[in-house]
Amino acid sequence: MIETNINTAFFHSWFRKYVKGFYSEDPKIQENIRLKEEHTLRVCKEIIQLGKALNLNKNALRLAETIALFHDIGRFEQFRTYGTFNDKISENHATLGLKVLKETNALSRLTKTQQSIAFKAIGYHNVRKLPDPADENPDCLLYSKLLRDADKLDIWLVVTTYYAQRHKHRNPALELELPDTPEYSLCFIEDILNNRISNSHALKTYNDMKLLQLGWIFDINFTRTFLYIQQRQIIEKIITTLPDTEDIRKIQNHLNEYIRKIGDS
Ligand SMILES: [Fe+2]
Numbered sequence: 001m002i003e004t005n006i007n008t009a010f011f012h013s014w015f016r017k018y019v020k021g022f023y024s025e026d027p028k029i030q031e032n033i034r035l036k037e038e039h040t041l042r043v044c045k046e047i048i049q050l051g052k053a054l055n056l057n058k059n060a061l062r063l064a065e066t067i068a069l070f071h072d073i074g075r076f077e078q079f080r081t082y083g084t085f086n087d088k089i090s091e092n093h094a095t096l097g098l099k100v101l102k103e104t105n106a107l108s109r110l111t112k113t114q115q116s117i118a119f120k121a122i123g124y125h126n127v128r129k130l131p132d133p134a135d136e137n138p139d140c141l142l143y144s145k146l147l148r149d150a151d152k153l154d155i156w157l158v159v160t161t162y163y164a165q166r167h168k169h170r171n172p173a174l175e176l177e178l179p180d181t182p183e184y185s186l187c188f189i190e191d192i193l194n195n196r197i198s199n200s201h202a203l204k205t206y207n208d209m210k211l212l213q214l215g216w217i218f219d220i221n222f223t224r225t226f227l228y229i230q231q232r233q234i235i236e237k238i239i240t241t242l243p244d245t246e247d248i249r250k251i252q253n254h255l256n257e258y259i260r261k262i263g264d265s
Helices: 008-020 028-054 060-071 074-082 095-103 110-125 138-165 188-191 208-217 221-231 232-241 246-264
Strands: none
Touching: 008 060, 028 138, 028 221, 060 110, 060 138, 060 246, 074 095, 074 138, 095 110, 110 138, 110 221, 138 208, 138 221, 138 232, 188 208, 188 246, 208 232, 208 246, 221 246, 232 246
């Protein structure tokens, strides 16, 4: 079979049309549908930047872009059905996305191999840990890693922008409807101090969510992503929104030290 180039314009127009079907007169719904639509388009840009830094060829970049474009396709149905982005109280948005893709046959223009990579990368995009290299094929893992880094980069942008402007406009969906109390769960502090990625099922407060987002640093796959984290001052921007306690100062030093070591290596 002759492999032709992936037509990303076709997929973008499919996506736009699909998302428009979820637009609503209700400003709260509309805000969150647009939020995920815009997030998706930025993740496409991030993944291309990361892929270019790894010298991926043109068609590999197009496949990466297509995977990014569809990675959160389940978010729209999730919000319409449940009015939340919290998977724990609704359903797994990656699994829901795969169902949408299969039902609509949206990826039929990709080869079977490309479809299988896309399905797996999307299915893996929100798991706590990727499978071991011995248990999954290298291409699938590469695209999964690219997607996970690109996705995190944009979520950090979304949340840090939100934290800075929250006093002007609140969106409970971005806080996973968690209570905004001064408390945080010590397991998240412990995880960071031990370079562990936390389990999202342990989230109890809005501060916990911020700590979880800080811990994503331990799940970064590419040097370029670290560079962006530093340039965009992600750690500082999240830390300033947390209570001024000994624990928080400890994790701030720990995270900065971790990033500095990576930069030196
Ligand atoms: Fe995403």
